[in-house]
Amino acid sequence: MTLLKREEWQDFVRDVDWTLSYVDEEAAFPEWFSGTGKVPREAWLKWEEDYKVSYQEYVYTQREKETSTYAVKAALSRSTTFDHLDEGWKSSTKMHFGGVAQVEYTAVLAELKMARFGLNGAWRNMATFGQLDELRHNALTTYFGHEFVVKDPQYDWTQKAYTTNDWVPISLRTLFDGIMTTSNVVDCALQVPLAFETGFTNLQFVALSADALESGDINFANMISSIQTDEARHSQQGVATLEILVEHDPVRAQWVIDKGFWGSARAFAALTGPSMDYYTPVEHRKQSYREFMEEWIVDQFVRTIEDYGLKKPWFWDEFMRGLDTWHHSLHMGMWWWRPTLWWKPKAGVSKDERDWLREKYPNWETVYGDKWDVIIDNINNNNVEATLPETLPYLCSTCHLPCCNPTQSRDGSWRIRNKSLSYSGRTYHFCSNGCRQIWWKDRDNVNHQTLVDRFLAGAIQPMTVEGILGYMGMTPEVMGDDPDYTAWTKDYVGREATGLVQVGGAS
Amino acid sequence: MSAPARKPRKLRTFSAFGDVRKMPSEYEIVTHAQNWNTRAGRLSAFEQNPSSPMNLWFLTYREHSPLQVDDWDGFRDPDQISYRSYVHLQADEQTKLDGMLDSYGEAGAADALTPEQVTRLGALFTPSRYLVHGMQLVEAYIGYMGPSSYITSAAGYANADFLRRVTMTAYRTRELQLAHPDSGIGTQERGLWEQHPAWQPAREAIERALVAYDFGEAFTALNLVLGPTLDDLLIRQLGEASKANGDELTWLLCDVLAEDSNRRNRWSGALATHCLTSRPENEAPLRKWIDRWSARADAAVEALAPLLGAPTADVVAGAQAAREKFHAGLFQTAAEAV
Numbered sequence: 003m004t005l006l007k008r009e010e011w012q013d014f015v016r017d018v019d020w021t022l023s024y025v026d027e028e029a030a031f032p033e034w035f036s037g038t039g040k041v042p043r044e045a046w047l048k049w050e051e052d053y054k055v056s057y058q059e060y061v062y063t064q065r066e067k068e069t070s071t072y073a074v075k076a077a078l079s080r081s082t083t084f085d086h087l088d089e090g091w092k093s094s095t096k097m098h099f100g101g102v103a104q105v106e107y108t109a110v111l112a113e114l115k116m117a118r119f120g121l122n123g124a125w126r127n128m129a130t131f132g133q134l135d136e137l138r139h140n141a142l143t144t145y146f147g148h149e150f151v152v153k154d155p156q157y158d159w160t161q162k163a164y165t166t167n168d169w170v171p172i173s174l175r176t177l178f179d180g181i182m183t184t185s186n187v188v189d190c191a192l193q194v195p196l197a198f199e200t201g202f203t204n205l206q207f208v209a210l211s212a213d214a215l216e217s218g219d220i221n222f223a224n225m226i227s228s229i230q231t232d233e234a235r236h237s238q239q240g241v242a243t244l245e246i247l248v249e250h251d252p253v254r255a256q257w258v259i260d261k262g263f264w265g266s267a268r269a270f271a272a273l274t275g276p277s278m279d280y281y282t283p284v285e286h287r288k289q290s291y292r293e294f295m296e297e298w299i300v301d302q303f304v305r306t307i308e309d310y311g312l313k314k315p316w317f318w319d320e321f322m323r324g325l326d327t328w329h330h331s332l333h334m335g336m337w338w339w340r341p342t343l344w345w346k347p348k349a350g351v352s353k354d355e356r357d358w359l360r361e362k363y364p365n366w367e368t369v370y371g372d373k374w375d376v377i378i379d380n381i382n383n384n385n386v387e388a389t390l391p392e393t394l395p396y397l398c399s400t401c402h403l404p405c406c407n408p409t410q411s412r413d414g415s416w417r418i419r420n421k422s423l424s425y426s427g428r429t430y431h432f433c434s435n436g437c438r439q440i441w442w443k444d445r446d447n448v449n450h451q452t453l454v455d456r457f458l459a460g461a462i463q464p465m466t467v468e469g470i471l472g473y474m475g476m477t478p479e480v481m482g483d484d485p486d487y488t489a490w491t492k493d494y495v496g497r498e499a500t501g502l503v504q505v506g507g508a509s
Numbered sequence: 510m511s512a513p514a515r516k517p518r519k520l521r522t523f524s525a526f527g528d529v530r531k532m533p534s535e536y537e538i539v540t541h542a543q544n545w546n547t548r549a550g551r552l553s554a555f556e557q558n559p560s561s562p563m564n565l566w567f568l569t570y571r572e573h574s575p576l577q578v579d580d581w582d583g584f585r586d587p588d589q590i591s592y593r594s595y596v597h598l599q600a601d602e603q604t605k606l607d608g609m610l611d612s613y614g615e616a617g618a619a620d621a622l623t624p625e626q627v628t629r630l631g632a633l634f635t636p637s638r639y640l641v642h643g644m645q646l647v648e649a650y651i652g653y654m655g656p657s658s659y660i661t662s663a664a665g666y667a668n669a670d671f672l673r674r675v676t677m678t679a680y681r682t683r684e685l686q687l688a689h690p691d692s693g694i695g696t697q698e699r700g701l702w703e704q705h706p707a708w709q710p711a712r713e714a715i716e717r718a719l720v721a722y723d724f725g726e727a728f729t730a731l732n733l734v735l736g737p738t739l740d741d742l743l744i745r746q747l748g749e750a751s752k753a754n755g756d757e758l759t760w761l762l763c764d765v766l767a768e769d770s771n772r773r774n775r776w777s778g779a780l781a782t783h784c785l786t787s788r789p790e791n792e793a794p795l796r797k798w799i800d801r802w803s804a805r806a807d808a809a810v811e812a813l814a815p816l817l818g819a820p821t822a823d824v825v826a827g828a829q830a831a832r833e834k835f836h837a838g839l840f841q842t843a844a845e846a847v
Contacts, residue, residue, distance in 0.1 A: 006683055011682065014679030014695070018638060018639060020703055023703070023712075023716075034563070056676060061596050062600050110662075114653040114661070117645070117668060118649035118650045118653060127672055133665050137592045141593065144538065144539045145535065151522060165549070172556060176557065183563070184561065184563035447557055447561045
């Protein structure tokens, strides 16, 4: 082949900006979308991605990846692996398919927005590859999840989850509409490719891939590790944008990244934390959620932002303390409100599992042990009814997750504290100081009804648990339940019971 | 409450498809109702303050667009392009294209071009990368605003096809620059695009299309009018003129690019037909926008025609005929279906 090398001609592909004269620059690149802010327009001329790619390289590489990913899928579709997978692991995959597939599609929208409103031709071109990548991730996740619909109707939520008003999709739509679809392109590049993709997706993709292999789910591992190989390409939009923003407006850069990090951390505590520390069988766990966060998120993230002269976020201590509580509380809450889930949350608190939790989280027993003991004793006394929800929890007005983060008092006790603020004659509740601070700064934009607000406003009828489940789109054959109560309660059979609860009344 | 009752019901595919007799295709499975901001029963497009800037933007330019259909998810791309089929298709096409560039490069075809053809390419072909980049941006916007994931995905692939065309144009620009360093190719394009009178109506058209923020108008402006009209000049007529002037490579490359344009026309035509058959009132806004943008498209072709070196009237008539044939097809299909 005597084709010209990419380096010889690529500048012509990248150099496609011109000076508009028939319409105003501000009309074609409105501040709402382009968000240049204090950065002079000409500063974006320097925008440059480190790792260049051409269209032909893209389609050649991606064809190979697609061929191999689908070949593995086709080969495995004849195996009986799925039928022998642990229910806990299957729940991790159901949660992933339903929780992630359409977030990938929302990422398509984020990339299309940058492909239109990005402030440099090379940036817009890179975003075009980005939207293709996200179309791939959406298609793979959807198609792989679809395969199991015939075996288990909970996989129907691969497509259905985000079409409903279930509390999980409400929370995640709030986050991803905020950082992906409705942010201006500069904030979007910092929050999505930088804070979210170079950081948090590692957590879901690398960690879950390792757990999938351990659990024997080669097909799932094959899918998500192939998806992860695309991230390096389009996620470079983050650093290339940060380099320019930080030079002209470091305060904004700091705030936007901090906010993206915080929102992602809350979501992943709900999405990945329970999968890693409870659903994955204990013998297959590679690392605890906390260990994985420390290695893949904390170290890498801090290194990245410090390289650009930024500081640790203002909420750093609260976030680090939360690594010992957020996902444990969310796990307990999700297990309690299990009829609202499209997977089967396993409690995962047998004696062996508790030993593991205590080893990884020295405070676990103090904070959570007694609550689980009450639940265990009620189940062992044939009182499962008492462990089902009768009402709704407080939901945070920022992350829309339950307000359930305990913090330690000076006397050593752990309590969930009321973090609220009054605004325009209303009291808003928050799960944490971080969420409260973000809401206050962005209140005009983010102020909308939580599920509880909707309930109290009468939008959910009838005002019963059944009414709530109906509003959430939950149907009886999908509603989550513990897959095996005996598995984690049998160790405690015969002990003296504490805290037996009478259904519909006080204990 | 009582423990959840379990009554398993066998599903064959996603319940979103309803009680289907025929299994949906892979394309449908991965494309159907994927964009949550278009879901039924939403209070606002986005899960945030109903009067947030972006909720108002989508309310104004999508939910209140004059182009309205009850069932946007009823639209299908006739080519059923999904990611997997897209990269397979375009990697195969790219193999052909690389083969052509390689063979003609080795044969020194660029050196052998007539001065007249070098001038034609430098005036009409190489500067077109700015115009095509503008089309790439409008297509991205159509995808971003799309009222159904079937539309967003189709526009996403079309957005990538425009990048493909810019990429091929860039490659050829460099090749021609190396063969004809004194021709101005490779250095004069931006100047021609911004200043040369022949390019100004085209530049005006695409700049105005960038700010046509109504979803229906953006789609009509680019996919139903500017694309089909300008592609007739910049792909079909340029290809033919090149062949007549001994430039086989340009002719072949134009043929390859025509495949992308034709595919875009097929789904855009199908979408327009879907709009017309679902709601006949859509004809009025479509006709209004087609008239508005046809005048701009014709002005662009008329100004560019001399660069092709053919009689202006013929060039304009050819491009108009291509567009009108496309439109007649879709209005007629709709009329027959109603």
